[in-house]
Amino acid sequence: MVHVSVIGCGNMGSALIRGLARTGTHTVTACDVDPQALDSVTEFCSNTTTDLETAAEAEIVFVVVKPDITGTVVEDLDLSAEQTLVSIAAGVSTDVLEARTDAAVVRLMPNLAAESGTMAGAISGTEIGEDVTSVLEDVGIVVEIHEEQMDVATAVNGSGPAFVFYLLNAVKQAGISSGLDPEKAEILAAQTFKGAAETVLRDERTTDELIDAVCSPKGTTIEGMNVLRNSSVEETVAEAVAAAEERSSELAAEVANE
Ligand SMILES: NC(=O)C1=CN([C@@H]2O[C@H](COP(=O)(O)OP(=O)(O)OC[C@H]3O[C@@H](n4cnc5c(N)ncnc54)[C@H](O)[C@@H]3O)[C@@H](O)[C@H]2O)C=CC1
Numbered sequence: 001m002v003h004v005s006v007i008g009c010g011n012m013g014s015a016l017i018r019g020l021a022r023t024g025t026h027t028v029t030a031c032d033v034d035p036q037a038l039d040s041v042t043e044f045c046s047n048t049t050t051d052l053e054t055a056a057e058a059e060i061v062f063v064v065v066k067p068d069i070t071g072t073v074v075e076d077l078d079l080s081a082e083q084t085l086v087s088i089a090a091g092v093s094t095d096v097l098e099a100r101t102d103a104a105v106v107r108l109m110p111n112l113a114a115e116s117g118t119m120a121g122a123i124s125g126t127e128i129g130e131d132v133t134s135v136l137e138d139v140g141i142v143v144e145i146h147e148e149q150m151d152v153a154t155a156v157n158g159s160g161p162a163f164v165f166y167l168l169n170a171v172k173q174a175g176i177s178s179g180l181d182p183e184k185a186e187i188l189a190a191q192t193f194k195g196a197a198e199t200v201l202r203d204e205r206t207t208d209e210l211i212d213a214v215c216s217p218k219g220t221t222i223e224g225m226n227v228l229r230n231s232s233v234e235e236t237v238a239e240a241v242a243a244a245e246e247r248s249s250e251l252a253a254e255v256a257n258e
C-alpha cells in the first residue's frame with residue numbers, strides 16, 4: 001500500500017482519484033482549495049484536505065493543477081528527497097520543477113480514462129521508482145518516453161480522448177441520421193471504438209491488415225474506406241495533433257519565462 005496525495009481535484013485529478021479507488025489498495029489524500037471539488041471525490045479517497053502541508057506528507061505527490069500555478073504549488077509543498085513528485089501539467093518541464101523541489105521528479109501525461117482504469121499514460125524522469133509505476137499501472141497503461149517527446153504525447157494521449165470523443169460522435173450522428181435510436185447509436189459507436197482499440201492492443205496485425213480483415217471482397221466496408229481514403233481526414237487529424245503539440249510547447253515557453 002502506498003500513500004498517495006492528489007493536489008487539484010478537477011477533471012484530471014478526480015479521474016485519477018476515482019481510478020485509484022477502484023483498486024482500493026492505496027491511501028489517497030485529496031487536496032483542493034475548492035471545497036466543492038473535494039466533496040465530489042470524498043467517497044473515493046481516504047481523506048480530503050485544503051491544506052497543502054497535509055498533502056505534502058504522502059510518499060507520492062501528484063500535482064494536478066493548471067500549468068501556470070504548478071511551479072508555485074510545487075515550491076510551497078517543500079518535499080524531501082525521499083518523496084516523489086508527479087507533475088501532470090502540460091508544458092511544465094522537469095528543469096522548472098527540479099528547481100522548486102528536492103523530491104524525485106516524474107512527469108506524467110495521463111488522460112481522463114484513468115477514471116475507468118484504462119488510461120494511456122506517458123512518463124518521463126531520471127528516477128522512476130517501481131512504486132510510481134505500480135500506482136500508475138493501477139489506472140491504466142504507461143509508457144516511458146523522453147522528455148522532449150512530452151509535447152507530442154500531450155497531444156496524442158492527453159488531448160487524444162477529446163479527438164476520439166469527436167470522431168465517435170460523428171459516427172454516432174451518422175447512425176442517428178440514418179434512423180438509429182440515439183441511445184442505441186451511442187452504444188454501437190462507443191463499443192465499436194472500444195472493441196477496435198482492444199483489437200489493436202491485443203492483435204499482432206497492423207492496422208492496415210486489420211482494415212483488410214473487415215473489408216469483405218465486394219462488401220460494404222470497402223465502399224466506406226474508399227470515401228475515407230479519398231478524403232483529407234488523415235491530414236486533418238494530423239493537423240489537430242500538431243496544433244495541440246504546438247500549444248503544449250508554447251505553454252512550456254510561457255511557464256519557463258514566468
Ligand atoms: N483535463 C484533462 O483531460 C487533462 C489535464 N491534464 C493536466 O492536468 C492539470 C489540471 O487540469 P484539469 O483537471 O483539466 O483542470 P481543472 O481546472 O478541472 O482542475 C484544477 C483543480 O485544481 C484546483 N486548484 C487550483 N489551485 C489549487 C491549489 N493552489 N491547491 C490545490 N488545488 C488547486 C482547482 O480548484 C481545480 O479543482 C493541468 O495541468 C492539465 O495540463 C493532463 C492531462 C489530461
Ligand SMILES: O=C(O)[C@@H]1CCC=N1
Pocket residue numbers: 090154158159
Ligand atoms: O487541454 C489541456 O491543456 C490538457 C492537457 C492535455 C489534456 N488536457
